[in-house]
Amino acid sequence: MENFLSLFRNNPLVSFTIILLVILTLPPIFERLRLPGLVGLLFAGVVLGKDGLNLLDHDSESIKLLADIGKIYLMFVAGLEIDMVEFRKTKNRSIGFGILTFSVPLIAGLMVGRYFDFSWNTSILIGSLLASHTLLGYPIVQRLGVVRNEAVMVTIGATIFTDISALLVLAICVSIHGGDFSATSLVIQLISLAIYSLIVLFGFDWLGKEYFRRTGDEESNQFLFVLLALFLAAVGAQAINVDKIVGAFLAGLAVNDVVGEGPVKEKVEFVGGTLFIPFFFVGMGLLLDIPAFLNTIQFEFYLVIGIVGALIASKFIAAFMAKGIYRYTWQEGLTMGSLSLPQVAATLAAALVAYEAKNALGDRLINEAVFNSVIVLMLVTSILGPVLTAQFARKLSIPKVQKDGEAEISDTILEEWLPQLQSETSSFSSPFTVVIPIYNPNTQRDLIAMGALLAKRESGIIIPVSIAIAHVHMDDEQLNSKLKNSQLLLNQALSISEEFEVKTQQIIRIDDDVARGISRAAKEKDANLIIMGWGRNTGLRARLFGNVIDSVFWSSHCPVAVMRLLDHPVNLNRILVPIKNLTPATIDTVRFAQLCADANQGSITLLNICDRKTSPQQITDFKQELFQIIAQSPFAVKTKIKIITHEDAPKVIIRTSQNFDLVVLRSFRRRTAGGLAVSDVTTELLKKLTCSLVLFGEPHS
DSSP states (O other), X not given: OHHHHHHHHTOHHXXXXXXXXXXXHHHHHHHHTTSOHHHHHHHHHHHHSTTTTOOOOTTSHHHHHHHHHHHHHHHHHHHHTSOHHHHHHTHHHHHHHHHHHHHHHHHHHHHHHHHTTXXXXXXXXXXXXXXXXXXXXXXXXXXXXXXXXXXHHHHHHHHHHHHHHHHHHHHHHHHHHTTOOOHHHHHHHHHHHHHHHHIIIIIIHHHHHHHHHHHTTOHHHHHHHHHHHHHHHHHHHHHTTOOHHHHHHHHHHHTHHHHTTSHHHHHHHHHIIIIIHHHHHHHHHHHOOHHHHHHHHHHSHHHHHHHHHHHHHHHHHHHHHHHHHXXXXXXXXXXXXXXXXXXXXXXXXXXXXXXXXXXXXOOBSSOHHHHHHHHHHHHHHHHHHHHHHHHHHTTSOOOOOOOOOOTTTOSEEEEEEEOOOOOOSOSOSSOOEEEEEOOOHHHHHHHHHHHHHHHXXXXXXXXXXXXXXXXXXXXXXXXXXXXXXXXXXXXXXXXXXXXXXXXXXXXXXXXXXXXXXXXXXHHHTTOSEEEEEOOTTSOHHHXXXXXXXXXXXXXXXXXXXXXXXXXXXXXXXXXXXXXXXXXXXXXHHHHHHHHHHHHTTOEEEEEEEEOTTOOHHHHHHHHHHHHHHHHTOSSOOEEEEEEEEOSOHHHHHHHHHTTOSEEEEEOOOOSSOSSSOOOHHHHHHHHHXXXXXXXXXXXXX
């Protein structure tokens, strides 16, 4: 039996299969328990390791390789996900808060280390472990609509300074611990690190932009280029005696502007988030010595409390100092503290590096007690940080947007009809142009009818487009057959548009790719809107997440409306628009719904679902902002605002939609997803809504 288990442990394929099974099953279970998914991965490592079932060996080459790749990928994604655009907007204040939220915890950690008789080098390293932060609370402030609050933006931007500084301190401390330290070696190390950083940050950025420009839409090669940049930076860091996680983070910053928010970034994050990064957390669990971990909590309890307490106190002290300097409110100061509290990515990666760093005598840079204390720190802050962020951020005022019910459903329902305004003749300075790709006879009539209604309201034109896939030989019979079929579809579209007396231009385009052909045709005609559709019985999931619609959403220069129309467009008079927060994209979605209603003499209802902890003042402020947005509308549309207090948004929307003809939803991409993705709420709605619906997205959405 022992021989069988040994064979089981030493088989890389078996180890890989076990970890994949763990990654697939455990994180969702822990998330249902309101615990971070990464806690489930750590737990799995403990259970499968030497103190559990002993099915995986942390010292095996395959596990080491996978955990190493996960570690550098974690730091790479940490750099890649930093919003450089927002950082540049608040650069000075972000750097200022970065200095505070780095130096105060660094000093606190140093004091804790010296109090427990650690060396100066180890104490400084402990301080640097507390100085960085991971933005686990970002999805929360995004959901609450307060991302554009300056205090939130400053905290997000400060991540760049804290992570880079913490990694630099790590590099110097590891070098000192290895016995290579002298004034000369320190100067040489800093100079080489500065030169290396410049090469990575500016060289990789230039190379990436040049490569992406030359390769155009070749996403596979661009994905490989990004991976190559990551591992080249990691290898380069090792070449100058700096840990590879420093290079990985710098590489993430370097290619940040190159990949933007496009499909390549999504693929990179998707591969990392679903595969490589979980290997790192499982590897951390395998490394944990449970008896030693329990001994640390029992016999080194004051050290654990000291590290955790120093982190929490210092992060909030730094936030309150920034509050006083920049004159933020108390709620903004508390939000800054809670956002900067979680210690996951840089902290865990750096702690592992420090734990594995040994000098000539075999002594580790940080001992097992400190390493275990960091694990406790991660567990506490990864739970406490998001909880506190949810409490504090919901009380922030939602920034002003600037643009270049029933008892069983709710406790509170606020409804108010807005006064009807005088409609403008047209809200567009140039002829309103609607491009409608024609590819499905089953949905063609309703799509043309909807496009014609919108174009007629704006005295514009519709452009039915049919794409024929190019062949090597232009006289190929298959191509000729496709062109004939395209012409038949366009002739049908023309006859439908004539019923609405709207100007129509037909386009047959030969292109290598359907989605690119649609986007290019729309750009050539300077279109204001692209309308696409899917049939109810032709596989909603396949069409929604298919490559064509996904690529058009991403590559188009104008908004895209993907429609499932279950009734003739002229019968879609009552329109429901669920809105969560007021962003430029949300306002554009409202404007589109108003255009649809105005073209069809209909009405719209703006539905906002807030949780029970939302204060009456916040509801009033939100409603007043909606009043202003509607008052600025160019459309004479009967509009009602409906605010419902309830915890289950999909249930409320589905129940409310039964009294409407059309629901307009906003489409957007996840931060880490492959292809077009929508929020969990939208995903559930798409499955259960029984009325017509539109999924509306802005360019690059």
